[in-house]
Amino acid sequence: MSSIKCNYKCNEPLSKHTTLCIGGNADCFVEVETEEQLVSLLKFINENSIKFFVIGGGSNLLFSDEGFKGIVLKLSGEFCKYEISRNNVICGAAVSLAYLAIKTAEHGLSGLEYLSAIPGTVGGAVFGNAGVKNCSMSDIVDKIEVIDYSGNKRVLTKNNINFEYRKSDLQGNIITKIFFILKNADKNDILKTISQERKRRINSQPIGTKNAGCVFKNPESDSAGRLIDSLNLKNYSVGGIKISDVHANFFVNEDNGCAQDMLKLIDFVKDEVYKKYSIKLETEIKIIK
Structure with a gap:
């Protein structure tokens, strides 16, 4: 790793990097600041057959209590920059979605306002096609730049990407830059x-x-x-994880919960819903082992 000019930490607690505050240690946690660093790191990973995972804002993730045996990679530096020129917005994948929504609104640009309360990064939101009831990232993306796991850079237009409900076919690629073409509107209306x-x-x-x-x-x-x-499951808990009394599809780490508690609660809820309604719930959070 010393040959790769990146900031990295060994045995880094993943609980520090997820909104659920759960997860054991990553063998290596790397912050990548430039495309050159990213390509070099991917080359090192491929040459040494190392398992890796790309993390964004840390929402929507559940790492195991045993941690991650490999490299957890986080984009920073130049990937946190953005540009706004007339209706065109170019932003790095590590830019906060909420922050970008505010900045585009201040320029009188409409398109991101309904997604503004979604936590996480723009890259993560595009990768998982995040959205609300009547709006998803796929509705506003024009094109993206990616670097695939072999280190090759490509530009993909929206027509090249298969977006579905809360997912895309971008597996095997790391999103580095996103391009939007937004609409002019009244700034105060957007901020409202x-x-x-x-x-x-x-x-x-x-x-x-x-x-x-x-x-x-x-x-x-x-x-x-x-x-x-x-099913009257609000406030039901397993270990330190409780089903929220505000919204039953949110599980809260209330008392030093662990991944095993979370997984047991997920399985319990799946079973109860299936027994009552014959509906198989599919997890939206990503379970990383």
């Missing part, structure tokens, strides 16, 4: 929408707690939160 979205989240989700966002994807024509709530 952002304020409304944040208030809605505050009123309907356990903001300020240790959670990973929605645990399950919504089944077709229904809501995972509604199904769980209908």
